[in-house]
Amino acid sequence: MMKKVREIVYGVALKEVTGTTDYEVGEVVFDSRKAVEGTLFVAVKGVANDGHDYIGSAIAAGCRAIICEKIIDVVEGVNYYVVENSSRALGIIASNFYDNPSEKITLVGVTGTNGKTTTTTLLHQLFSGLGYKSGLLSTVVNKIGDEDIPSTHTTPDPIALNTLLAKMVEEGCEYCFMEVSSHAIHQNRIAGLRFSGAVFTNITHDHLDYHGTFKEYIQAKKAFFDQLPSSAFALTNADDKNGSVMLQNTLAKKSTYGIRSMADYKLRVLENQFSGLVLSIDGTEVWTKLIGDFNAYNLLAVFAVSQLLGQDKIEVLTEMSKLGSVNGRFEYTVSKTGVTAIIDYAHTPDALENVLKTIANIRTGNETVFTVVGCGGDRDKTKRPKMAEIACEMGDRVILTSDNPRTEDPAAIIEDMMAGVGGHNFKKTISITDRKEAIKTAISLSEPGDIILVAGKGHETYQEINGVKHDFDDKAIVNELFIKLEK
Ligand SMILES: CC(=O)N[C@H]1[C@@H](OP(=O)(O)OP(=O)(O)OC[C@H]2O[C@@H](n3ccc(=O)[nH]c3=O)[C@H](O)[C@@H]2O)O[C@H](CO)[C@@H](O)[C@@H]1O[C@H](C)C(=O)N[C@@H](C)C(=O)N[C@H](CCC(=O)O)C(=O)O
Numbered sequence: 001m002m003k004k005v006r007e008i009v010y011g012v013a014l015k016e017v018t019g020t021t022d023y024e025v026g027e028v029v030f031d032s033r034k035a036v037e038g039t040l041f042v043a044v045k046g047v048a049n050d051g052h053d054y055i056g057s058a059i060a061a062g063c064r065a066i067i068c069e070k071i072i073d074v075v076e077g078v079n080y081y082v083v084e085n086s087s088r089a090l091g092i093i094a095s096n097f098y099d100n101p102s103e104k105i106t107l108v109g110v111t112g113t114n115g116k117t118t119t120t121t122l123l124h125q126l127f128s129g130l131g132y133k134s135g136l137l138s139t140v141v142n143k144i145g146d147e148d149i150p151s152t153h154t155t156p157d158p159i160a161l162n163t164l165l166a167k168m169v170e171e172g173c174e175y176c177f178m179e180v181s182s183h184a185i186h187q188n189r190i191a192g193l194r195f196s197g198a199v200f201t202n203i204t205h206d207h208l209d210y211h212g213t214f215k216e217y218i219q220a221k222k223a224f225f226d227q228l229p230s231s232a233f234a235l236t237n238a239d240d241k242n243g244s245v246m247l248q249n250t251l252a253k254k255s256t257y258g259i260r261s262m263a264d265y266k267l268r269v270l271e272n273q274f275s276g277l278v279l280s281i282d283g284t285e286v287w288t289k290l291i292g293d294f295n296a297y298n299l300l301a302v303f304a305v306s307q308l309l310g311q312d313k314i315e316v317l318t319e320m321s322k323l324g325s326v327n328g329r330f331e332y333t334v335s336k337t338g339v340t341a342i343i344d345y346a347h348t349p350d351a352l353e354n355v356l357k358t359i360a361n362i363r364t365g366n367e368t369v370f371t372v373v374g375c376g377g378d379r380d381k382t383k384r385p386k387m388a389e390i391a392c393e394m395g396d397r398v399i400l401t402s403d404n405p406r407t408e409d410p411a412a413i414i415e416d417m418m419a420g421v422g423g424h425n426f427k428k429t430i431s432i433t434d435r436k437e438a439i440k441t442a443i444s445l446s447e448p449g450d451i452i453l454v455a456g457k458g459h460e461t462y463q464e465i466n467g468v469k470h471d472f473d474d475k476a477i478v479n480e481l482f483i484k485l486e487k
Pocket residue numbers: 030031032033043044045046047048049050051052054152153154155156157158181182183184187189
């Protein structure tokens with residue numbers, strides 16, 4: 001499919017053009033290594049590199065059309081289009097190139113520190129249950145109807161994103177529920193998309209390595225709401241301290257949900273047990289398999305979105321009781337000997353605290369709660385001592401271990417975590433860098449009735465060490481060790 005640059009840059013202000021906008025291209029790329037003749041190369045400033053440094057390589061590979069923020073050298077026969085911000089331009093260009101698929105589907109974006117995967121996955125399940133073919137873009141998996149497509153990011157890059165949206169439209173999806181990460185907002189991966197609605201779950205400590213300060217992190221999330229059109233809805237969590245900030249400058253129709261505060265959508269938690277939650281939503285009692293107060297928030301957000309999208313309340317509440325658990329989110333398994341293991345993706349202080357609070361609410365009191373937890377390498381270091389402190393203060397025994405060390409020394413990460421273990425907690429804490437050994441130790445120390453929380457990796461099926469992803473699956477390891485325990 002060849003298109004004129006003139007068509008693909010529609011909506012992008014061109015500050016300067018050298019050459020012609022009638023030039024035709026068959027693909028848009030933002031990595032010089034994919035640039036060949038007939039492609040349009042967009043030079044983007046990134047975190048580690050600047051695409052402008054690779055314009056020469058793109059041209060050497062045959063590329064004759066360059067979007068950039070400044071022209072460095074003019075090469076004969078090459079078309080240059082200068083824009084103010086090339087990452088923003090890339091978003092708009094990607095949308096145009098794929099014929100603006102987000103305008104042909106009801107697109108709802110969910111942002112927030114925790115709960116994005118859960119909320120979008122539940123929305124996808126709900127709308128499928130209501131009879132709509134829907135798409136999902138999430139950390140765990142992307143989906144077009146029931147078809148799974150592997151996911152590499154929480155929010156894909158603009159080209160991958162629009163390719164997936166276009167496929168959803170082509171295959172008859174009416175809705176798409178997508179996670180919108182703060183990185184994606186900041187890097188303009190969502191520029192050019194038309195959202196029908198946006199949801200804010202919560203904001204707590206994470207990603208300060210990237211955003212610098214908590215204030216900047218809040219601003220990144222808010223920018224998503226600032227970009228919404230007046231036709232969209234903007235739904236926020238009224239119980240979150242920063243929930244109202246999201247709505248300050250949005251043109252969209254404002255709505256709130258909450259359990260403790262005044263809000264448009266409210267619920268009461270009637271029961272919260274291992275068997276699930278019993279909720280009262282809008283005066284109707286709903287039973288669900290999902291566990292924990294934080295899931296009550298996710299479910300309320302799901303209900304509110306369904307109402308803002310005009311779905312029948314009774315049908316929605318009936319379907320909500322059929323919603324299943326989400327891969328790697330508070331998934332539990334019980335050994336034949338009666339030890340419960342919970343696998344959860346809690347990788348922030350707030351998520352860990354919520355999961356341990358949920359366990360505290362549903363435990364009987366006689367059992368020992370073991371927490372096996374680590375922190376990712378090459379990511380926000382300030383959360384390390386906080387997570388260790390929460391694990392110690394809220395559990396009985398703690399095994400500090402590795403998450404995805406990436407390029408860092410696993411022992412050094414644990415050392416950073418140890419800073420949060422006060423003297424009074426030394427006795428309950430052990431450090432074992434090998435994650436499988438750590439899980440094994442928790443299991444061998446446990447007795448019937450005890451609870452083991454394995455936190456941080458949830459659905460992940462790998463462990464990333466020095467750029468290599470080794471097979472590693474918390475769930476599979478727990479099951480394997482549980483079987484050995486029975487023998
Ligand atoms: C830190 C970060 O977010 N990086 C993302 C970013 O890469 P970048 O722009 O920083 O890349 P860069 O290496 O600096 O290169 C700059 C530009 O030069 C180009 N280049 C580079 C080399 C070359 O030879 N030729 C060339 O043209 C690159 O293609 C790029 O366009 O843009 C890329 C394309 O969109 C992303 O794939 C990449 O994600 C990396 C792999 C990543 O790990 N990201 C994580 C942190 C992330 O995005 N996480 C969030 C979820 C966070 C959460 O849980 O909330 C997500 O949405 O997944």
